[in-house]
Amino acid sequence: MKSNPVEWIFFDVGETLVDESAPIADIISQLIRAAGRRGIAVCERDIREAWMQAHERFSPFPMADILLRLFPDDALRQAIWKEMKYRKELDKPFPEAKSLLQSLSGSYRIGVIANQSAGTVHRLESYGLMEHIEAVFSSAETGLVKPDPRLYEHALQTTGCPACKALMVGDRIDNDIVPARQVGMHALWVRQGLALRQFSPSPSLQPSGTIPSIGEMARWLELWQPTDPTRAS
Known part of the structure; x- marks a missing residue:
């Protein structure tokens, strides 16, 4: 059986779990x-x-x-x-989001790191997603805003997860991938939405992988061969 390369998976919200x-x-x-x-x-x-x-x-x-x-x-x-x-109020979760989180929660601890207005937990509850999420780190509640790496460091410190055992999943190179890699996390780019033409500013800040939609994540995890997240992939 393949061992899990990470302990925690952190998700962005908008255009990652939630369709905007x-x-x-x-x-x-x-x-x-x-x-x-x-x-x-x-x-x-x-x-x-x-x-x-x-x-x-x-x-x-x-x-x-x-x-x-x-x-x-x-x-x-x-x-x-x-x-x-x-x-x-027009936001809605992607159709695959709930079943994905449910499936992943059996093998990983699930968190959220997102730039969101106040009430993130309530909105995730209304989407039916919160039951599979253990920790939420939102800009409105923490006072830290992506791409500030301190938001990621705060999430890691609070959860007690080493950076090399954490995977960030998001649709933005600037807000999700770059700061996650800066603090030593793995990072998966969901290349969709209006940010799909972004590119990483340096080889050391490239995503660990890229998928076209959140529905492809489970398959990607099955095939993923992780490398040291502090090195260029």
Whole structure:
């Protein structure tokens, strides 16, 4: 029987366990309508492309970058921003997320490391995911925000897990993969969503593996041959 190379698996939330495509589409529609009310035509394709480019630049605030690109006038930009609201209630877990966590929890301890607003545990409970998760480290509750490596160090220290025995799973190279590798964790990139064109800034910070969707993770774990996470893979 293959021994587990890690003890803890930590997941990001948005676009990893939880599908954000509906609220993203909604806020893009809000932006188009807000611009249209001012006689400015913008299209969904251009907004999505600008969003992906912001991620490629590792922008900490992609929507702020998009608005600056589309609306150079500060007063106009601020007015449009005030009319927009990200509707988190439109989030929903990916169909495979619950069964994956249930399966993994038999062999691994499961945690979450995520940039989330207050109430992360409650939302995970509402998605039916929390019953398989032992520890949640959210930016709102810890006061530490990805990609700050201290959030990862805090999670490792609190759980008592050595970095080399931890795997981070997320959709962002900048927020998930790079800081996890910086502290010595393994890292699995779920290459989907608006950040799928990101790339690692150095060989030593490459992901330990890449999958196209969270549903492929169990198979990846079966085939994974881990190397020292402090070295380039």
